[in-house]
Amino acid sequence: MFEPDARSFTSPVVPDVNGYEDDEPPSRSSARLPLWNDVPDHQWDDWRWQTQNSIRSVRQLRTLLPFAPDELEALGRLESEYKLAIPPYYFSLIDADDPADPIRLQSVPSPHEAENPSGYELDDPLEEDKDSPVPGLTHRYPDRALLITTPNCTMYCRYCTRKRATLTRGGWEGVSADDERMIDYVRKTKSIRDVIVSGGDPLTLPLGKLRYYLDNLKEIDHVDVIRIGTRVPVTLPQRLYDNELIALLASAGKVYIQTHFNHPREITPESARVCKSLLRAGMPINNHSVLLKGVNDDLGTMRELLRGLLRIKVRPYYLFHCDPVIGAGHFRTSVWKGLQIMEGLRGHMSGIGIPTYVVDSPHGGGKIPLMPNYLVSMSDDPVVLRNYEGMLIRYQAEDKPSAEGLKTATRGISGLLQGDKTQLMPEGNERMARRRLNVIDPGYEAGCDGDGILPMHGNGCHSR
Secondary structure, eight states: OOOOOOOGOOOOOOOSSSSSOOOOOOOOOOOOOOGGGGHHHHHOHHHHHHTOOOOOHHHTTTTOOOOOOHHHHHHHHHHHTTTOOOOOHHHHTTTTTTOOOOHHHHOOOOOGGGOOOTTTOSTTTTTTGGGGGGEEEOOOOOOOEEEEESSSSSSSSSTTHHHHHTTSSSSOOSSOOHHHHHHHHHOTTTOOEEEEEEEEGGGGOHHHHHHHHHHHHHHHOOOEEEEEOOOEEEEEEHGGGHHHHHHHHTTTTTEEEOOOOOOOGGGOHHHHHHHHHHHTTTTTEEEEEEEEEEOOOSSSHHHHHHHHHHHTOOOEEEEEEEBBBTTGGGGGGOOOHHHHHHHTBBBBOOOOOOOEEEEEEEEGEEEEOOOOOOOEEEEEEEEEOOTTTEEEEEEOOOOSSSOOOOOOOOOOOHHHSSOOOOOOTTTTTTHHHHHHHTTTOOTSTTTTOSBOOOOOTSSSSSOO
């Protein structure tokens, strides 16, 4: 049976007994507000101090940020609808002079949360509760289960899909009968290979209760992967300055970290440091972003975010279209906006930095990937594909002779499918211009294929 774990209250800086201490002390990079200028570094770097001093009321907000009187009145009415908590560290990332600051939009309540013009927004838009065979567990996909382990978060995102769960006041300190039922369900359901430990945020749990989940799940042979869904590296990285927590997560041996950066300004030396500690402890890190109007719904911001994630070795995994949850309608963009951004990623930056854009569909339909259309046309034999430049290419999918009478005098896309053309190149293509700059005598080197083009990076015939 679960016993409260006193070690959950250890100092945030622990001797390097586990080998996961970073090489450098935590950086004091976040510009603090005057309110916190005199806070000693050892307190600022203590997750308990950050939690105890989180902004939790509109009354506190009005002393830190400018609001119009009608805004304050509206926010007062909203205060009971959804919890508010913003650690001083994350609050310090806000530009107080910008009412449209992307960090502020994610964390500070807005009068727009009271609006629902379409009537389409729901408390449980993904119908997770309907796919819940035992309380707190969602089993939607055959091989995956999601566990709601706590209603608590270090910061309550204003667009959260699971507001219905995080509205619960107080915490779940001890292991309950529902916790035991969730573990028992996973143990008995042999098809489950992947368990997502979520909430709220499971890294707000006391270490003893988190250990209960990890120790039980790691002993289930058919569970291959334990994913920890957490925004702690983004909103309260100080929690992961504790080597004991890092060691506990690593001890399960099956743990992947699923974190949640939405904007490049969230990638700080503090968040980079804890990601490095998790990676060094053997835990891969994947990132979920949500497409949010005014936060990251433009190509430049998204490219900066994804490249920043690659620099700290966090793999961009999903870009979610914002769910139709009550109070989040003002964050929702068109699907075309998401596809426009994806069009500006593929081919323009490394493939390992490109997330899958998905709609998590209502009625429990699950994640549906969306992408620009690169398959332009098709026949029984070749297909016509489009690349990121707009180049159209005939692709012979199978190694077989062309059908009799295939070559016919025709143009355009039809000419690629049925004629003797193999490509159509848009005028003014930059890559072709670079090739022309490198044209030399076709007979320069024996073995060249005759196009006279050398690579930009070396000698000899270029590799196709």
